[in-house]
Amino acid sequence: MSEPRYAIYALPEPGSALEGFGRAVLGYDNVSGEAVPQEPGLAEVTAGARVYGFHATLKAPMRLAAGVDEAALVATAERLAAAHPPVAVGALAVAALGRFLALVPVAPPPDLGLLAAECVAAFEPLRAPLTEAERAKRRPERLSPRARALLDAWGYPHVFEEFRFHMTLTDALPEEAQADWHARLTRAYRDSGAGPLTIHALGILRQDGQAPFRLLARIPFGGHHG
DSSP states (O other), X not given: OOOOEEEEEEOOOXXXXXXXXXXXXXXXXXXXXXXXXXXXXXXXXXHHXXXXXXXXEEEEEEOBOTTOOHHHHHHHHHHHHHTOOOEEEEOEEEEEXXXXXXXXXXXXXXXXXXXXHHHHHHHGGGBOOOOXXXXXXXXXXXXXXXXXXXXXHHSOSSOGGGOXXXXXXXXXXXXXXXXXXXXXXXXXXXXXXXXOEEEOEEEEEEEOTTSOOEEEEEEETTSOOO
């Protein structure tokens, strides 16, 4: 049986309009682990993203190093979150990132990149080294020399100056379909009534085998978790 993987994500506030929008788009609730009905056509363009649920990555999926357990992972998150203030991300908008669509901040604040960097560094001692297969999945031959160096050092190429906060909405789309999906998702996001995003907690998610990621613990900034 394969080892579980863990990730540290920024998640929408429980019960928020943003949470409802993201679940409806991806067809999956990564808190309950249950499927969510989708609008026609969405299932075909969200199959890969659905595995992770609606989120923004702060520390990419990883296996735990030898001798590290979930309790150590939670304890690390608690130490980081204990004195951390909420991070006001602000207004979001649907944007194209390469061939896929995501919600991104209209004006990302400096505190956002700092939070991501803190998470990358804090959880790094708990990460098992990449296997050759895991490294190959990141397509290092397509990365810039700097991104390849970050992949080898930190297990993920999109960290530090390469980090861009985003909440994925689709898989890679054919070029001819991008404009239509951009318009549809922009309209749906507007109609959802979701307001500006503030990150109030770290989400620890777990993946067993090929199953979708599911919330293990939510660690609010300020200390108390549930």
